[in-house]
Amino acid sequence: MGMEFWDEIVGQPTAVGVLERAAAPEVVPAHAWLITGPPGSGRSNLALRFAAALIARDPADRDHVYAQVAARTHPDVAVLSTERVIIPIEDVRKLIPTAYYSPSEGRFRVIVIEDADRMSEHASNVLLKALEEPPERTVWVLCAPSEADLLPTIRSRARSLRLVTPQPDQVAQMLQARDGIPFETAERAARLAQSHIGMARRLATDAEALARRTSTIELALGVSTLGEGMAAAGALLKVADTDAKALTESLD
The missing domain is CATH 3.40.50.300 (P-loop containing nucleotide triphosphate hydrolases)
Structure with missing residues (x-):
């Protein structure tokens, strides 16, 4: 060993x-x-x-x-x-x-x-x-x-x-080896999860969770004015609520 x-x-x-x-x-x-x-x-x-x-x-x-x-x-x-x-x-x-x-x-x-x-x-x-x-x-x-x-x-x-934050490619390699997830999918999930291992696994194996995460990134990147920021905040709250409910159901 x-x-x-x-x-x-x-x-x-x-x-x-x-x-x-x-x-x-x-x-x-x-x-x-x-x-x-x-x-x-x-x-x-x-x-x-x-x-x-x-x-x-x-x-x-x-x-x-x-x-x-x-x-x-x-x-x-x-x-x-x-x-x-x-x-x-x-x-x-x-x-x-x-x-x-x-x-x-x-x-x-x-x-x-x-x-x-x-x-x-x-x-x-x-x-x-x-x-x-x-x-x-x-x-x-x-x-x-x-x-x-x-x-x-x-x-x-x-x-x-x-401990340090792992690199996305390191997380992706682990997901590929352990869970059989294609490397490209695993690496995208790892980047979206900011190398949070548990979150990366969830995003890589749950298409709906991945879609919600992607939408939050797009909402944040699309903000350039105060009005857009207020609208994005409301949308992000709804996405977060949906994500929390989905995670709770999964844990249950």
């Missing part, structure tokens, strides 16, 4: 190299990590890959472990994610005790908090206490848009890893 385990992580060779070295069997990794980067750069996917690499007792087992981690069924990983604007303190309090469980199958127990920037200040302070006295076999992985989105005291206790 080599670097191919990380193939679905797009345009992040430096970050992948750091995490691959940290997950090596002979290495004792930092007990807390902060993965930051713009939306769509792959923060959460990278965190879950890292979790699997840390848990797997043998590099050959990584793919099997990752499948369980991604499905949230592995006993040695806990993932806190939310669709809310704020992660409530109750959710963090429920998570903290699980950090003190010994790994049942793997080398480490890994706790992943997606969108850690959404924690309230009180929730952040609860997490801080757990980070100050970390169990020996537990690794925390926090994801956020930037380091500035978290308390300085939390940042100081975690090793930071900054």
Whole structure:
């Protein structure tokens, strides 16, 4: 098992190299990590890959472990994610005790908090206490848009890893390899999505979503006067509302 385990992580060779070295069997990794980067750069996917690499007792087992981690069924990983604007303190309090469980199958127990920037200040302070006295076999992985989105005291206790925005052709190559999408279609979707990986996949596989995205670009580019701007704003609002409803139906 080599670097191919990380193939679905797009345009992040430096970050992948750091995490691959940290997950090596002979290495004792930092007990807390902060993965930051713009939306769509792959923060959460990278965190879950890292979790699997840390848990797997043998590099050959990584793919099997990752499948369980991604499905949230592995006993040695806990993932806190939310669709809310704020992660409530109750959710963090429920998570903290699980950090003190010994790994049942793997080398480490890994706790992943997606969108850690959404924690309230009180929730952040609860997490801080757990980070100050970390169990020996537990690794925390926090994801956020930037380091500035978290308390300085939390940042100081975690090793930071900054992701970059992938290039459109890198996103297109991944969509072509993983989803069988023609490269030209994938690259157009990646450019329209500004290299947001999840959005690019959606645009490349949903003709109606692609049409709505294209219309928003055309509306914005066609504005040259205040009146046109006001009219475009109203039209964009309708497009955004339609897109939001379509995404909600898809998620449901």
